[in-house]
Amino acid sequence: MSVEIAPEIQSEGELSSPRPPHRFTRRSFLALAATSLGGLALYSGEIARHKLTVEEYTVHLPRLPEVFRGMRIAQISDIHYLEWTESSFLRHVVDQVNALNPDLVVLTGDFVTYGPVRWPSEDAHKRYALRHLPECVSILTGIRCPLRYATLGNHDMMVGGRYVYGDLVSQGLPILRNSAVPLERNGQRLWLVGLGSACARDVDPDRAFPDSAVRDKEAMIVLAHEPDILPEIAKYGPGLMLAGHTHGGQVCIPLLPPAFLPAYGEHYPQGWFRCGPTQLYVNRGIGTIGVPLRLNCPPEITLLTLA
Secondary structure, eight states, rough: OOOOOTTOOOOTTTTOOOOOOOOOOOHHHHHHOOOOHHHHIIIIIIIGGGGGGGEEEEETTTTGGGGGHHHHHHEEEOOOTTTBBBBHHHHHHHHHHHOOOOOOEEEEEOOOSSSSSSOHHHHHHHHHHHHHHHHHHHHHHHHSSOEEEOOOHHHHHHHHHEEEHHHHTTTOOBBBEEEEEEEEEEEEEEEEEEEOOOOOOOOHHHHSSSSHHHHTEEEEEEESSGGHHHHHHHTOOOOOEEEEGGGGGOOOOOSOSSSSOOOOSSOOOSSSEEEETTTEEEESSSSOOSSSSSSOOOEEEEEEEEE
C-alpha cells in the first residue's frame, strides 16, 4: 500500500531552500530617508518650535546698588508675529511671563516681519506686517508687569520703524532707541540703555549712554537687538548686555555649525559671552524666519536674577 507524504513534510536527507535575504535597495534607502526626514521636519515644525523653555540665571552686576539685588528680569525676543508665530503661541508666551512674576520685562526687537510667503513687492510685505502689528501689540499688552521696555529689531525697521515704535508706545510699551532711563529705588539707580538696530545702521552709543561720570559709578544694563556689536558696546563699560536676533541658529545639528545665523549675529549665536567688563546674553527668541523649524534650539524666555 502506498503512502502519500504531505507536502509540508520532507523526506529524510532533503534540504529546504532558505528564504532569499531581503535586499536593502537604493529605493528602500530613499524611502526610509524620506520617512525619517518627514518625521524630523514634523517634529521640528510642530513640536520643537513650540517647546518653550525658561532659562534661569543669576547675574553678578558690577556697581549694582544693594536695593536692586534680587531684581528679576524676564527677556523675550524675536517674535516675528505671523511669519510662523501664531497668536495662540504668543499668548502662551505672555502667560508664561506673567507666571514668572518678574520685576522688569524687556523685549529685544523683531516684533513683526514680512510674512510666511514671498509677496510680489516689498510694499506688499510691509502692508502684511503692519496690518498684523496691532494684533501683536494687543497680545503683548497682556504682560502684567508694569515695568517694561523694548528695543526695535532689524525687521521692525524694514517694515517701518516709526509705525512699530508708535504702536508699541501708544499701548504702554516704551521703546528705548539710542536712549537710556534710570530705574530708581530708595534714591539708588540702575540704568537701562536701549540701542537701535545695527542692521539698520541705527546704533548710536554716544547718544544712548549716560555721560562718563555716571558710567564709571553706576550699574548699567544694555538692550540691543544684534549681539555682534558687543566689542564696541563694551568700551562704554556696561555690566550686562541683552540681545536676540540670532534665534540661536534655529536648526542646530550636533557637530555642525548652526544652520541660520544672520549678519551681526554670527559671532555670538546663543547663551553667555564676555568682552572686557561686559557680560552678554543672547536669547534664542520666540519665532522663526525662512522656515518654520527649530531643532536642538527651543524658543525661550530668559529669567535673570541680579546679584
